[in-house]
């Protein structure tokens with residue numbers, strides 16, 4: 001153990017996570033990487049604590065009590081009566097009381113969970129025999145139970161779990177919950193803001209990897225567009241004819257891109273649509289987000305309709321596509337620099353877990369600040385959903401008009417129509433469920449740096465449109481059989497994607513919701529359960545599977561002459577496989593043996609029988 005304040009075997013006072021209550025604990029070990037102490041409470045509960053959450057016994061003996069606990073005695077090993085409700089009681093009351101309180105409580109719970117990182121099983125190091133027994137019992141509990149939702153047995157298993165934490169989240173009761181939430185928020189805000197933990201697990205090949213990616217990604221996007229626009233779109237037509245500077249840059253185009261960003265920013269600030277609370281931050285506070293994307297989409301459609309009626313020639317976008325892309329790339333670079341510079345003034349609890357390695361290049365790429373804001377304008381939330389996704393739909397429409405113009409068509413080709421409609425459905429769906437983005441890792445975990453800025457403002461609008469761009473100069477006839485097949489394929493993909501995402505969201509919001517209460521689940525020691533039947537029992541990421549099926553239906557209308565229109569599909573598979581690995585790593589950490597059990601019960605990650 002390096003020089004640390006507390007040594008193995010020391011008896012000290014440890015803060016109970018999420019509260020200001022201190023209990024006697026014994027230090028078991030110290031992890032210099034995570035800078036966390038593993039401590040064991042008197043009742044056998046093992047937790048990882050930060051140094052700031054530990055204090056010496058002497059402080060208490062002198063009567064300087066850091067705990068602000070008043071009459072409320074909450075022993076980690078002794079559940080408070082008012083909180084432990086029988087599941088039967090829950091199901092009688094909960095369905096009609098699915099209130100915001102529950103959702104907020106759920107969010108708060110997740111913050112607490114971060115502090116309750118399960119300690120990996122360490123049988124060989126453990127000298128505490130009582131503890132060993134507990135561990136074995138617990139492993140049995142989680143390993144043997146694939147239960148129907150909310151049975152008494154499940155609840156008992158949970159209560160006897162390793163952390164002796166009651167299942168709180170899967171129980172619903174409006175009033176009590178509200179009180180609980182208040183207490184917990186109070187406790188959280190009283191707790192000193194934790195020091196930012198340095199990012200030690202570097203992704204994307206670390207500093208060297210991201211350095212190359214930062215150059216490779218923009219070049220790859222430009223190369224894709226050049227190839228897509230060429231008559232011979234074969235991958236073998238390398239080396240590409242280098243574009244002239246004039247075909248890459250145009251000040252008017254740059255102005256249009258800036259106007260587009262401004263227009264979308266103004267729409268995003270309109271006081272319509274729900275004001276939604278995001279997930280709690282490290283300091284227990286939450287940010288508010290205006291979710292008016294659907295209205296913004298409608299207003300954008302009206303504006304575009306008026307422009308077309310006024311005979312604005314949208315095929316201009318097709319003719320200047322490369323210039324639009326370079327303008328976007330310049331904006332991405334400027335915005336990333338701005339974000340990196342401003343992150344110097346961000347407080348510790350405003351920093352993202354993923355982008356704080358201390359290496360400039362890496363942090364610039366990953367993003368240091370979690371939720372950069374200018375007053376109430378959330379730059380990340382805006383960029384994730386608005387200019388890129390709206391731009392995608394607009395560009396697709398412009399390509400449709402360009403196809404009619406260049407190929408002298410009265411109507412758009414069926415292939416172009418299908419690509420436009422399929423992708424429009426996906427974007428509309430995204431705006432309809434905009435609120436759900438707030439729980440995704442991009443918002444909750446990733447910083448806002450070059451990677452996401454580039455992804456949102458350049459990658460999405462200029463590569464997701466590659467099928468439509470390709471079709472303008474590479475027409476492809478579709479038979480009725482193909483049209484029916486593609487519509488069915490997109491429908492099936494969309495059904496799986498939507499159902500899986502909605503099921504998970506509904507379950508996390510309220511597991512007793514009649515829409516999901518029939519699903520089988522695996523309980524976990526954190527209090528959350530994992531769905532193990534239906535789509536989530538088919539593969540571990542059914543939502544990714546649905547997305548990939550749709551991706552295939554978007555590329556097939558372009559035919560089989562070239563690989564280039566399949567770029568989106570290839571990107572999507574690579575992204576989702578990587579995302580899946582990232583997510584599973586986090587879930588394994590969060591859920592321990594319950595996650596292993598889930599993996600055993602549902603062996604395939606995305607593609608049944610293959611992966």
Ligand SMILES: NC(=O)C1=CN([C@@H]2O[C@H](COP(=O)(O)OP(=O)(O)OC[C@H]3O[C@@H](n4cnc5c(N)ncnc54)[C@H](OP(=O)(O)O)[C@@H]3O)[C@@H](O)[C@H]2O)C=CC1
Nearest residue numbers: 440441501504508529530531532536543544547579583587
């Ligand atoms: N086209 C594109 O470019 C992209 C599309 N997407 C799409 O966005 C959607 C959302 O993706 P993503 O953000 O990756 O999130 P996921 O839907 O994959 O969420 C993963 C989380 O779900 C929870 N979970 C996992 N398994 C279970 C289970 N069995 N039961 C209950 N909860 C479970 C866990 O969180 P916890 O337990 O903490 O709740 C886990 O961390 C997907 O449909 C994806 O295809 C995403 C990225 C890019």
Ligand SMILES: CC(C)=CCC[C@@H](C)[C@H]1CC=C2C3=C(CC[C@@]21C)[C@@]1(C)CC[C@H](O)C(C)(C)[C@@H]1CC3
Nearest residue numbers: 384385429430431437442451452454455456459460
């Ligand atoms: C090569 C590179 C740097 C890629 C960056 C990846 C981004 C393009 C994607 C990462 C996750 C995304 C999501 C959406 C758009 C693409 C990015 C930003 C999304 C907002 C689109 C709308 C959907 O409905 C969604 C909310 C599910 C989705 C979330 C993830």
